[in-house]
Amino acid sequence: ANPLKLAIIPGDGTGPEVTQEALKVLEAVSKLEKFTYTTNFLDWGGERYLKTGETLPAGGVAELKKYDAVYLGAVGHPDVKPGILEKGLLLELRFQLDQYVNLRPVKLFPGVECPLVGKGPADIDFVVVRENTEDMYAGIGGWLKKNTADEVATQTAVYTRKGCERIIRWAFQYTQKRNNPKGKMLTLVAKTNVLTYGHDLWWRTFQDVQKEFPDVKADYNHVDACCMWMVKNPEYYDVIVTTNMFGDIITDLGAMIQGGLGVAAGGNINPDKGGISMYEPMGGSAPKYTGQNVINPIAAIAAMSMLLEHSGQPAAGARVMKAVQTITGTKMKSQSAGKMGHGTKEIGDLVVGAL
C-alpha cells in the first residue's frame, strides 16, 4: 500500500509540543499496525506571519492537495491581533478545502474528571456534526455611517440548500454507522422559531433528508434548550447536526463536559472523493505554557486517532483511542496543564506504552 502522506502544521505556542507527542504515537502505531507514512512540516502560523505577513502562504492550498490529510497543532500568537490567524489560516483552510464536516465527538474518557454532578463515561458519549463552511462564518456584512452615532452594522448568515443537504445527509449516514445500541437518533439543533428564513431552510432540508433514513430517529432541539440538556441530560444525545455558529458554541460546551480542552479533538473533514481533511486538538496555542512540558497532549493524540480513523487506517485509529483511554483511566491525576501527574512527553510515552 502507498504510504499515508501527511502535512503537519505544528503552529504556535504549545502546538509543536503536543504535535510531537501525536507524532510519537503515530510512529509507534504504524509499526504495530504495519502501515507506512510520510510527514512534511509546514511552518504556517504566527511566527511566519510576523516575519512575512502571510497567514496562508500563496500556493498553500495547492500544496495541501498533495497530501492524504493535514494535522494542525494550534495557531494563535500573543503578538498577532486576534482574528488574523483564525480567519486567515484556520477558517481559510476550512473554506478553501471545502471541509464541510466539523466532527467533534463529546466523549468522557474513563478517569477524566467531569464537571457535571453524577455523570460518568456512560452518560457523556455523543457526537456533534457541525456544518463548517456557511452561516455567519461567511464574513458577509458591513457598516453604514461607520463611527457615527447613527452607525448600523450587519452580519449576514448565508445558507445554501446544497450546504445544508450535504451536512445533514452526512450526519444521518454517520448516525446510521455509529449504530448506537440505545437507538439511532440525529438531533437537529437550530433556532427555527426566530431565524425563520435561514433555519427554515435547515428545517425543510432536514425533513426531506430524513426520509432516506427510516431507521434513524429525527429529533429537533432549539439551541438554547440544547445547552440546557447538555448539562442536565447529556445521555439524551446520540448525534447532533447543527450550523456553523451554533456548532462553535455547543462544541465548546461539549469539550468542557468531556473534561476540557486538554482532551477534546475535532476533524475538519471533506468527505468527497479527493477531499483533504484536517484534524486538530480543540485547544488553543496556550502561549504561557510553551516549552514547559506541562501541556496535556491527550487532545492532540485523540486528533491523530481521528485522522487515522478517517484516512484509511481505522484499526490504528481505534488502537490509539483505546490506549488513550487506558492512560486517562489509570495514569493521569488531572487533565489540566501542569496537574497531570506527568509531563507532556511522559504522557506521550505512556500512550505509546499502552498501544
Next chain:
Amino acid sequence: ANPLKLAIIPGDGTGPEVTQEALKVLEAVSKLEKFTYTTNFLDWGGERYLKTGETLPAGGVAELKKYDAVYLGAVGHPDVKPGILEKGLLLELRFQLDQYVNLRPVKLFPGVECPLVGKGPADIDFVVVRENTEDMYAGIGGWLKKNTADEVATQTAVYTRKGCERIIRWAFQYTQKRNNPKGKMLTLVAKTNVLTYGHDLWWRTFQDVQKEFPDVKADYNHVDACCMWMVKNPEYYDVIVTTNMFGDIITDLGAMIQGGLGVAAGGNINPDKGGISMYEPMGGSAPKYTGQNVINPIAAIAAMSMLLEHSGQPAAGARVMKAVQTITGTKMKSQSAGKMGHGTKEIGDLVVGAL
C-alpha cells in the same frame, strides 16, 4: 402614593398557575410593605389565538402603556405552531415596547441542587444583561430559488450604534450599582474574531463606553469560551453584557447551572422615562403539567420580585427574594416539577409565610 398598576398576562398551560402564586406573594408583601397596587388581567396567548387568530391584539401595545409594569406567566400552546406566539406576542412586545434590556440573574439559591461539581451559592451569582431588540432577532432575511436545489437563504443580524451603546452603558451602570465586593467587572461576550462587522461595532462601542466607568473592569470573552467558563468557573463572572442571540443561548445555560427553569426569571426592561417593562419566569408553559399543582412557582415569584425591585418597590422586591431563598434553603426537596415535596400552591404559601 399612587397604586402600582400592573397588567397581568397569565398565558397558557401552567402560566396561570404560577402567576397565581406570584400574585399571592404580591398581595402579602404589599400589606407588609404598605403599598397598593391594581391588576388587570389580559387573556393573551394560545387560547385566544386559536379562537380569534390574534397574537398581540390590535391596540394591545397602547393598552399596556397604561400600566406601570407587565407580568407574563408563559405563552406556548400545543395546538399552536411553534414560533407563532413567540414571535407574534413575546418578541413583538419586547420590540414594540422597546424593552432593550433583558436582565437575567444567574444565582444559585441556597438549597437548590446545582448540576456542577463543587459549586455552591457563593460560586454562582452573576447577571447577564442581554440586548433585547436587535441582532438575528430582527427577522430580516429571505430565500432565493426557494424549494430548489439551488436555494440560498439568508438571515441578517443588524446592530446599531444606538442599540449597542444604550445596552452597554446600562450594563456598566448596573455593574457599578451591583458593587460586587470581589471587584466590579463587566464582560462583553461576543465573537469578534468571526463576526468582524457586527461585533466590531459592539467592540468599538464597548471600548468607548468603558471610559465613562473607570472603576469597572472591562473584560471580554468569546461566546464559545464563555460557555466553557460558565461550567468551569462561574465564580469568574460579575456582569455579562451580550447580544440578543448569544444572550438567548448563555442565559439558558445560566438557568441550568442555577438549578433549572423552575427557578430562573428574567426582566424585559425599558429603562427610559415612561418605559414599560415586562417580567417573566424563564420556563415555558409546560402544558403537560397543567392543572396538576406540581409546577414550580419559584421562578414566577422571583419574576415578581424583579418587577417590584424595578418598579419603585425595591424593599418589597428584596423581601420577596429573601423569602424565596429561605424556602428553597429549608423546605424544598427539589426544584423539578412534581418533586418539590410540596404542591405549587403550598410553595406559594410557604413563601408568603417566610415574608
